[in-house]
Amino acid sequence: MASFEELLGQAGQPEKKKKKTFEDLLAEAPATSVTTGKSPEDFTKGEAMWYVAQKGLADTYRGGKQLLGIDEEEMAEEQKTINQLMEKHGGMVTGAYFGGMILDPVGWFIPATKARTVAKMAMYGAGMGLGAGALGYVDPEAKSLVGEGQMSRGEQAALGAVAGGTIAPAMGKALPWFAKKYAPVGDKIWEATTKNPEIGTGVAGGMIGYNMGEDTTIEEDMTNALLGIAAGASIGGLGRYADYKTGGKVGRFFIPEHGLEDEYLSMKGMNRKDANVISKKFNNIVGKIQDEDEETRELIYKLLVRDESVMREGVDSRVLDMTDEARDVMSKYGKDLVDLGVLKENTWLKNHDSYIHRIYKNPDFYKQKQIFKSVYGADDIRFIGDEIKMRGRTKTLLKHKWDVDKDYYLDNPEWEVISAKSSMLPGNRKVADEIDETVLGQLRRGELDPDEVIVRRDWTPEERAQMGEVTDASLALFRTGQLMANDVSAHKFFKTVADRYAMRISGEEVVPDGYKFVPDQRTKYGSLAGTFIPDNIHHDIIAMDKWRSGKFFKSDLGKAYRGVNNWWKLTKTAYNLPVHMNNFGSNVVMYDVNGGSLRGLRQAVKDLTFPKARGESDRLRMAKEYDVFGGNFIGNEVLQKNKALYRAYDTAADTGSDTVDSILNKTPDLLRKTGRHTKRWTLDKFKELYTWEDNLFRMGLFNTLIDSGVDPVLAARKAREGFVDYAKTSPFLEIARNSALPFAAYAYGIVPRLGEAAAKTPWKFAKWAAIIGGLNAVGEDLSNAPDRIERERQLFGASQSGRIFDLPFMPSNMVKLAPQVSPKGPERAGGRDNYYLNIGRMIPGQAFQYSTSGKRIPGMPDVMQPGGMLLSGLADPLRGINTFTGQDIPRGVDRFKEVGRQFIPNLPISGIPGIDTGLAPATYAGTKTARGLQPGGFVSQTKENQTALTAIMQNLGLRVQAVDPNKLGQSQYYRIKAKIDNLRKKMRKLDRDMEERVYMGREQIYRKKQAALQKEADDLNRIANKLGI
Secondary structure (H helix, E strand, O other), X not given: OOOHHHHHHHHHOHHHOOOXXXXXXXXXXXXXXXXXXXXXXXXXXXXXXXXXXXXXXXXHHHHHHHHHOOOHHHHHXXXXXXXXXXXXXXXXXXXXXXXXXXXXXXXXXXXXXXXXXXXXXXXXXXXXXXXXXXXXXXXXXXXXXXXXXXXXXXXXXXXXXXXXXXXXXXXXXXXXXXXXXXXXXXXXXXXXXXXXXXXXXXXXXXXXXXXXXXXXXXXXXXXXXXXXXXXXXXXXXXXXXXXXXXXOHHHXXXXXXXXXXXXXXXXXXXXXXXXXXXXXXXXXXXXXXXXXXXXXXXXXXXXXXXXXXXXXOOOOHHHHHHXXXXXXXXXXXXXXXXXXXXXXXXXXXXXXXXXXXXXXXOOOHHHHHHHHHOOOXXXXXXXXXXXXXXXXXXXXXXXXXXXHHHHHHHHOOOEEXXXXXXXXXXXXXXXXXXXXXXXXXXXXXXXXXXXXXXXXXXXXXXXXXXXXXXXXXXXXXXXXXHHHHHHHHHHHHHHXXXXXXXXXXXXXXXXXXXXXXXXXXXXXXXXHOOOEEEHHHHHHHHHHHHHHOOHHHOOHHHXXXXXXXXXXXXXXXXXXXXXXXXXXXXXXXXXXXXXXXXXXXXXHHHHHXXXXXXXXXXXXXXXXXXXXXXXXXXXHHHHHHOHHHHHHHHHHHOOOOOHHHHHHOOOOHHHHHHHHHHXXXXXXXXXXHHHHHHHHHHHXXXXXXXXXXXXXXXXXXXXXXXXXXXXXXXXXXXXHHOOOOOOXXXXXXXXXXXXXXXXXXXXXXXXXXXXXXXXXXXXXXXXXXXXXXXHHHHHOOHHHOOEHHHOXXXXXXXXXXXXXXXXXXXXXXXXXXXXXXXXXXXXXXXXXXXXXXXXXXXXOOHHHOOOHHHHHHHHHHHOOEOOOOOOEOOOOHHHHHHHHHHHOOOOOOOOOOOOOOOOOOOOHHHHHHHHHOOOOOEOOOOOOOEOHHHHHHHHXXXXXXXXXXXXXHHHHHHXXXXXXXXXXXXXXXXXXXXXXXXXXXXHHHHHHHHHHXXXXXXHHHHHHHHHOO
8 A cells, every 4th residue: 555655746746647548447446247256055045035036026137138049148057046046045045036026127017916906906917927927037947837848938928827817916905905004104103203303304414424425435434324313313402402492483494384283284275275266267257358359358347447438338248248257256255355354345335346456567567467477375375455445546644744634535535544553543453454434433533643544545547547557357357366366265264273273362361372463454364363373373374474475575686686596596497408307207206106196197197288178177177276286377377378468568568577578678679579489489388398297297196196085185285295395485495595505495395205205105215226226237237348337336426426315225326228228429449438327316305415526515415505596606607616517617708608607598509510609608508419419429538428319318308428437537536636636735734834833842733633634645545546546
């Protein structure tokens, strides 16, 4: 082993060191082989069971090779070893072999055990057994059971059919029995985890510890995991104590829905349903009106507001029917607000037959449209507007002004008193936001001495015309329905919560611990106003409203920041093609982990594919009502139909709905139209697709749960949560997602779901391990280069060394592709590249991986590394830091190009020969495409080689990566060299400080630091020897 000085000396003169080829590295690497190199006598019982089980799992694959005449001699030797091991060790090893054959992943594609009747199980099982027998490996030494000579493939197929028809019904009954028996155990494990944060944070800490080391041995990984468990459990314990001491404030700050009972969450679910049912009724009318021409839509609007310039006489009866239908629906839900005690009946009677929400183009149209386009989710429970009251100009009159002008405002029918603030109000109220005749009489007689009065009058027709009133009935009616749906459902919800949880306390009664007061504002909180409710519910209804509504970003600067930040996040998600593939793949796994059925998914495909042409199914209608799609599906459906109207109003008002629209509105008309058309068929479609990818699997899971008898409210909640419910939030998550941790919500949503599945259905993880491990084994076997593959895996960097689900002992994320299905890369000395499919981002979770690229916080997983628009998008590139590759960016234009890359959708839109002007920075996808289109492909001594096929596949999200062991070794060499160079600097500084007597009288400290550096050098030496570089 090289000494510290020798190691440092080598690092100082790398140019003199001869570059090693793959063949040199292979010669130095430890010899390995796919074959065991053992005789059957050398196997322990455990080794024998593992060996034969692996071969059993690959039985269909081995049979396929036998049919094709591939590796027949080698497989015959393997089978001979299997037979000898079963004969030597007996039943346990024999059981492992046939158990592996039964669990052969190919058989999972024929769901024999999931049939509903024993007869069908037997039929499917026989078919599965017939296929397995026909395709399975035929032992050349096996004797026929029905005649002379060896067993034929036909006989083996027949035996397989008999065995399958017998085993499948038994397994079909045994597996549900086992799952049922295990269910209480899994429930208790999960309950213990959720009630004791030390368990969950301990497991998370252990996984972080296990995954944080790049050059560590398995022993060091396990040590780090144990330390992580201890640290995580300590954090969880401290969090529990802090939560207890603060009355739950700590938990509510960090954890969505902290401390909320299932009963309360079901009430919220019913609130979602109520809002969506009301919205649907409005939308049905809106859909009819939208199909009319512009003139008719304006006529209906004027009829609804009882414009004096329009008379009903002479109007087409069909138009009058639509008008009356719209007015009836508005009247019905306005009356509900009266019945709920939110509106006074006289206010209702005064306005109910002519109310419709108004939208103005200028100057307030942009704000109105932003609200209009956001369909409030069920978590946004609050009283939004004054749907039935008069709208218009408001004035706030302080005491001295009111004393002078009160007669004018009280006697003028155009003005209405809507609020008064006074300490003299009945019931010790300081604010009256529902002015009744009693309060008006007191104001008129001077019996009430107000500190402040708010009055209001409706806009005049001239004022409305000046502000650009939008007279399209479809737009105005849609917004009216949206507001009413929110208000009626919210106040029903408030009443339900009040009946179950609220307490009214008066006089000297003591407020129970854990209860908080709801402000006495009936129009806002309905039946909850003036009551006391549990802390956790109070936080969810009142405190979280400020976070969900973006109250903390109300300033112009805050809105601008949030808009740009959202755009930056879109370029990393919906506007990034590979992310769509990752999202879809992750959803497939999560669908299975959540217990989704193939039947439910098939129905979802049918429900969501061209629903307008097919007609909306009853199940899809139910899913919308119960808000399976997160509360915005119905609204988005109408908005998509109304895109033409939006574009017309955007042009008239010179405003836009998002960052791109705002830019387009500043361009000349021709360019604007071209830009909007392009955006509509590119970026907008990407967003629609991104939403559809989640909705498909949510719908499938909802179908599965409903078919199994689960209550619709619970089924909808599980369908949302199963694929990360971003509406579930907390103050910490709101801060994080709008600052340096823009994607923290994903980890917050996915980790608990995987944890719950691990507790309740751990066999799901084993299944995916077998599938992915089996695919990799096939690729490695067909590659027939075990030594090279072993060497490549040894040299993989941190981004290629992860394991699925971030779990120890799971298969690698890098799945070896067989040469027969690999791209034909460029020739090089020593042969072509090997190809691997990196599935790391297609497997859900990956929340504990630690990458060494970029400037990182040691020990912090990638998902919790600071980033976001300001840091990753601006600050890091301008400082010369590429957070994606970890490489330094040269000063000058390259840094500004990197900023451009951060804010441009990752599409192959630049960097392509003949298209790139040199002005726009190439996207990462564009760079790959440009390399792939080079004649003969892109070949580099240091970068990954690229062909047209690999560029296309990677840009679509299939991360097929070309691997050259020489490049891997070179990369590892320079990585270790950088560490050694840094170590040399530390040692030189330590020696210099010693010479300058910095450590005079502190020699012991010097020796400790010297020993620490020596240990670091020894570790680097060990790593270099391990890697063979």
